[in-house]
Amino acid sequence: MDWNSAGLRASNFEGFVTFAELPDSDVPEAPGVYVVLRERADAPAFLSASVAGMFKGRTPSVSVERLEGKWVDDVPVLYIGKATQGSTSRRGLRKRLNEYRRIGNGEPVGHWGGRFIWQLADHADLTVAWKVVDGESPTDVEDSLIRDFVSQYGSLPFANLRYERKGARTENPVVPA
Template sequence: MKEKKMAEQLNQELESPQVIVHKLDFLKSSGFISIGTILSLQQNGFPDIETLNACGVYSMVKPVNYNPEYFSPSEAKDNGNVIAPWDIERLTRKWVDDADILYYGLAGANSPRSLKSRLKDLVNHSMGFVTDRGPHKGGEIIWQLSGYENFEIWVLATGNPPAPRILEEKLIRQFYQSTGKLPFANRQF
């Protein structure tokens, strides 16, 4: 699969500290594919593309000129899609100026799992179909950002585990090297 070769090449490129992984141009030049906004995925489902049947990594990207506005913890609870909301001061400190990328995630950490399956969890979580464990608790502070339905999802197939986890960790570490922070909705490497 062409995407898997791109993922392997990307793994090698990420050895260089000059790679700028916090910008949309990076995703475009690295073989990531846009599958739509959160809203379009909520309303229309997922596109019928082979990439979504593979393990891989994905990213959530804010719109151009987006300025963060946050839902308070009580508003987030009322929205029904945040299990453990953060206070606005903490969210403000977590925001990464000059970054287009808000989150890096993966499908297939320890056993094969498709991007489509993992991203269905993400979209279901955005719509409030949650329990105390998820289904996609990682990165859920995304849903405390006003306008999250306009955030775009980009995907890249990698091959089976451990490839998705290795690439995700490299992307997050490189993001941290470039910006001094983790992506907004990531909490660990």
């Protein structure tokens, strides 16, 4: 796959809106996968402190050195995530992306994954795209996308942390088979 907006559109992703535009966007309530993109080709600037809200007493901020070490050059996709229906069948893409947007607004919301994007100086310019996954497990689709990304770039996307082993370098991510 081409990990840019054209490649994602060819793979049936839709949306491509900023986090600020999400509340007014027609985000499906269905389960699916989503990506966060930085369309700019220039080097990123990192904030010393995250704009994201704390969750369960944990600060979302990490060192600029850690962010620099996680950066993947020459690829717009910064994060790959999933949205399941949950046990109550009331979750899905709309709710999950709203949580992601709200933690970026400083609220104490449970979207800890992908938090590194909120230390990018240009986080307000990032775009979000999503894809409904009818008849498939969002977790399986997310895992497949992450495996494809790692196969192509040799590391996880910048803000994906779930598959890192404690103490392991991102050049050797643990991705489910």
